[in-house]
Amino acid sequence: MVKLSAIQQEVQKISEAIASVINMDVIISDNAFNKIGDTKRHFDEDVKYIKDTYVIGKVIQTGKALVISEKEEGENCSVCKEKEKCNLQAMICIPIKYEKKTLGAIGIIAITETYRKTLLENQANLIEFLERMADLIISKGLEQEATNKLQIVKNQMVSIISSIDEGIIAIDESGHIIYTNTVINHALNIMPEELKEKTIYDILSQSYIEKLINEKVQFSDIEVLINRNRREFHALVSSKPVELGGKSTGFILIFRKMEDIYKVVNKISLSNLSTTFEDIIGTSSEIEQTKEKARRVANSDSTMLILGESGTGKELFARAIHYSSNRKNKPFIAFNCAAIPESLLESELFGYEEGAFTGAVKGGRLGKFQLAQGGTIFLDEIGDVPIHLQTKLLRVLQEKRFEKIGGQKSIALDVRIIAATNKHLEGMVENGEFREDLYYRLSVIPIHIPPLRERLGDIKILLEFFLKQHNQKLNKNIKGFSPEVEAVLLNNKWKGNVRELENVVEYAINMETTSYITMNSIPLKIKNLQGEKFSPKKIIPIEKMEKELIKEALMLYGNSVTGKNMSADALGIGMATLYRKIKKYKLE
Ligand SMILES: Nc1ncnc2c1ncn2[C@@H]1O[C@H](COP(=O)(O)OP(=O)(O)OP(=O)(O)O)[C@@H](O)[C@H]1O
Numbered sequence: 001m002v003k004l005s006a007i008q009q010e011v012q013k014i015s016e017a018i019a020s021v022i023n024m025d026v027i028i029s030d031n032a033f034n035k036i037g038d039t040k041r042h043f044d045e046d047v048k049y050i051k052d053t054y055v056i057g058k059v060i061q062t063g064k065a066l067v068i069s070e071k072e073e074g075e076n077c078s079v080c081k082e083k084e085k086c087n088l089q090a091m092i093c094i095p096i097k098y099e100k101k102t103l104g105a106i107g108i109i110a111i112t113e114t115y116r117k118t119l120l121e122n123q124a125n126l127i128e129f130l131e132r133m134a135d136l137i138i139s140k141g142l143e144q145e146a147t148n149k150l151q152i153v154k155n156q157m158v159s160i161i162s163s164i165d166e167g168i169i170a171i172d173e174s175g176h177i178i179y180t181n182t183v184i185n186h187a188l189n190i191m192p193e194e195l196k197e198k199t200i201y202d203i204l205s206q207s208y209i210e211k212l213i214n215e216k217v218q219f220s221d222i223e224v225l226i227n228r229n230r231r232e233f234h235a236l237v238s239s240k241p242v243e244l245g246g247k248s249t250g251f252i253l254i255f256r257k258m259e260d261i262y263k264v265v266n267k268i269s270l271s272n273l274s275t276t277f278e279d280i281i282g283t284s285s286e287i288e289q290t291k292e293k294a295r296r297v298a299n300s301d302s303t304m305l306i307l308g309e310s311g312t313g314k315e316l317f318a319r320a321i322h323y324s325s326n327r328k329n330k331p332f333i334a335f336n337c338a339a340i341p342e343s344l345l346e347s348e349l350f351g352y353e354e355g356a357f358t359g360a361v362k363g364g365r366l367g368k369f370q371l372a373q374g375g376t377i378f379l380d381e382i383g384d385v386p387i388h389l390q391t392k393l394l395r396v397l398q399e400k401r402f403e404k405i406g407g408q409k410s411i412a413l414d415v416r417i418i419a420a421t422n423k424h425l426e427g428m429v430e431n432g433e434f435r436e437d438l439y440y441r442l443s444v445i446p447i448h449i450p451p452l453r454e455r456l457g458d459i460k461i462l463l464e465f466f467l468k469q470h471n472q473k474l475n476k477n478i479k480g481f482s483p484e485v486e487a488v489l490l491n492n493k494w495k496g497n498v499r500e501l502e503n504v505v506e507y508a509i510n511m512e513t514t515s516y517i518t519m520n521s522i523p524l525k526i527k528n529l530q531g532e533k534f535s536p537k538k539i540i541p542i543e544k545m546e547k548e549l550i551k552e553a554l555m556l557y558g559n560s561v562t563g564k565n566m567s568a569d570a571l572g573i574g575m576a577t578l579y580r581k582i583k584k585y586k587l588e
Contacts, residue, residue, distance in 0.1 A: 002141035004030040004096070004104045006148070010140045011037040018108065018133055022126065024119065025109040028137070029056050031102055053080050055093050059105040065094040065127065069120055089116040092126050096134040103138070106130055167235065167255030173248055175199040175213045184255065189229035200253070203228070204237070208354070212239050216248055222354065223366065224255070225409055234258040262331065262373055274328075275319035281465045284455035290317075290447065297445050298324040303397065305382075305442045306420040308449030311499030314420040315380060317449060322376040327416060330375030335368045338381035346389055350396075352405035369402060369415055376416045382442065383423035383434060394438045417442070452494040452501065459490050462498060466505040467517075478509055481517045482555060483548040488519070492526055516555045547585040550578070554587060 004011060015026040015037030028037030033050040040046065050057050055076055059066050068091040071077045080086070093107035108126060110116040119126065161168050161181045170179035180195045188195075188203070200209055203226060211217040220238040227233075235255040242250045277291050297304065298321045306314045315334060322332045340348050351367030368377060379385075385393065396402045397417065401410045419442045428434035452459065463481065471478055481489065485508075494500050504526055511521035519527065553567035568578040582588055 002098055002103060002138065002145050004028075004036055004137065004141055005032070005034055007137070007140050007144045008036045011137055014133060014137060014140075015039055015106075018106075018130075022108060022129070024115055025111055026107070027056055027109065028096075028104065028106045029060060030104040031060055033057060033060065036104070037106075051082075053082075055088075055091050056105045056107045059093045059095050059107070060102060063095045063097065063102040065092070067092050067123060067127075069116075087111040089113060090119045092119060092123065092130065094127060094130045094134060096137055098138045098141070103141070106134055106137070165257070165260060167233075167257070169195075169200065169203070169253045169255075170242070170250060171200045171213075171253065172250040173213070175201060175209070177203075178250070183257075187231060187233040187235075187255075187257075188226065189231040204253075206354075212251060216241070221256075223258075223351075225411075236261060262371070274323050275316060276323060277320045280313060280316055280320055281462050282455060282458035283461060284450075284457040286450040286455040287458060290449055291320075294321050294447055295324065297321070297447075299326055300445065301416050302444040303416075303442050304418045304445045304447060305425075306418060306447045306449060307425070308420070308422060309451045309497055310422045311497035312422075312449040312451055313498055314422075314449055315378060317447065318376070318378040318418045318420065321418060322378075322416075325376070325416070327375050331372050332376050332378065333368050333372040334378040334380065336380045338384035342386050345385065346392065347405050349389075350392075350402055350404055351407075353407045367404065369396070369413060370404075370411065372415045374414055376418060379417065379419045381421060381423075382419040383421040383425055383428055387433070387435065390435045390438045394435060394441060397438075397441050452497045456490070459494075459501065460486075462501055463489060463505060466502045467509070470506045470509045474506075474509055476509055476512075477515070478512055478517060479515050482519070482552060484519055484552075485517050485522055488522065488526065514555050514558075516551070518555060546581070547587070550581055550585065551587055554582075559588070 011028050015028050016039060019026045019039040026037060026039045027035065027047070027050075029050040030036050033052070035047055035050055038047060050060070052058065052061055055066055055068055058076060066076065068076055068088065070090065071083070071086070071088050077083055077086075077088070088109050089112060090110040091107055093105055095102045096104040096106055108119065108130065110119040161179075164181070165183065167184040167187055168179070168181040169177060169184055171177055176199050177195050177197075180192050185192050185195070200213075204224060206222075206224075208217075208219045208222060212219065218239050218241065221236045222238070223235075224237050225232065225234050233255070235257050238254050238256075240252045240254065241248050242252060277295055280287065280291055282288070282291075294317055304318075304321070306317055308314050318334070319332060322328065335349070337345065347365065347367065349367050349369055351365050351370055396413060400413050402413055403410050425434055425439055425443075429436045429439050463486070467478065467480070470476075489501070489504070492501075496503070504523055505517075507523055508517045508521040512518065513521075549571065550567070553570050554563065557563040557566040557570070564578060564582075565575065568575050571578065573581075
């Protein structure tokens, strides 16, 4: 709502301007009876507050204009107690209105007979003039109201911008800094007043800033490392245009702190795949010893080399080591050196600056080493790293620093390295395919994961584990493996180790239509390996044999009453005996 008291100074000036034009006295009041303009000649003493008995007070109350032509006889003055002190001879007073509301009143007063005459003779013109003045006062009030609102919005914006975690620099279209928030002031160790006299080129002089200002080319998530006043600010910067009526009036630069980005990476990698040694299934002494060794060295920062055939659980071990170490709240980044074309390996590992090579993404890119800062990097298939990159890797391991491709600055590396391979690295060293010095650097702590064929005792427990896991995943309720299947799976030569075994169980659960995994749902590849040859030659106890035969019959004919009847027939026993044995062997 427009408040005239907020523009008292302007109103006073207007009252003086009116008085000098018409050479009469002027008084202006707001609707709370506060005098906001007065030329002070009409009264013997200074009027502080407008009373409702005054002419102007009445106009405010009624919202209607009044013309007093004679003080003595006029009905409006005869009751006034202050009549004696008042020099008024005649008066024109009109309300100041906005949207049908009276916001105040404005009056002109003649204090001599001559002026009285002039006032009355020019009544119509003077009323019109006063109405124009009232409009002027209203427009001043509206202006002030808009300015107040703008100031409030500005204050709110500043409070919001100062409370966010991102650094903000606002620049005009030629690059002059017009605003910086507290994050930036703190990160650059500088007072806001100092920055306001500078241009953005004093902070960032890269080509993307020039392009932004000269060609209005936006950018996003460019990595910057700013060193100022003994402080280092590492962030990703993006630009946003500020437009007015479709025209650019400047830009906002938003800086996201690198440490916050690492935190996000960390959160994502942590929430998804946190692994403990308990997640490594197996009770054989071989796996138990390996787990024990890994547990002991988990907290060390030394480089580790995990050796083992494909699918033995090398990555699982690396994860369990990381999540048992004191780096567990920092990122675990797994990287398969064989899964990326040789030409991209280096940039994937170390990242690159914008324009480092043809095809480089605008703004450059973070490498895996940088994403793993503070945590662990798992370099799988390390044997597939080409020789030239082995040299760079060795230097990084020795110096604990690295540069991005095309980058000038060297970045300190705080990452634990766990490498893994299923290749015979020593043989590769002998053949000159793998650098000997790198091999020794990597294998400070070697860990060998035994293949499944060396720990046959773990197969059964792994089968049960994967059955439960994939039952849950696929929303199935398969109760177990038929004896024939179990024998085939226990005797299989698992070339692909645990991964292959897991895949077979997952496949079988998908295919199986009864409540036990039967030979029908075992992949052909496994069946063919065993084929006709399979016949359990082992002597087993009669009771076990009986249990298995009943189990198989029930699987074949089903658990319904008819199924049980058929099973009893096929087994050559009566129904009562079958029920007794089902209960005895807990087959339901
Ligand atoms: N002991 C284990 N207990 C439970 N799951 C296991 C075990 N070993 C391996 N796995 C599972 O087998 C699969 C393969 O494991 P992982 O990827 O760790 O093997 P890897 O040796 O790193 O394989 P590659 O050499 O192909 O990289 C994963 O799904 C993993 O969870």
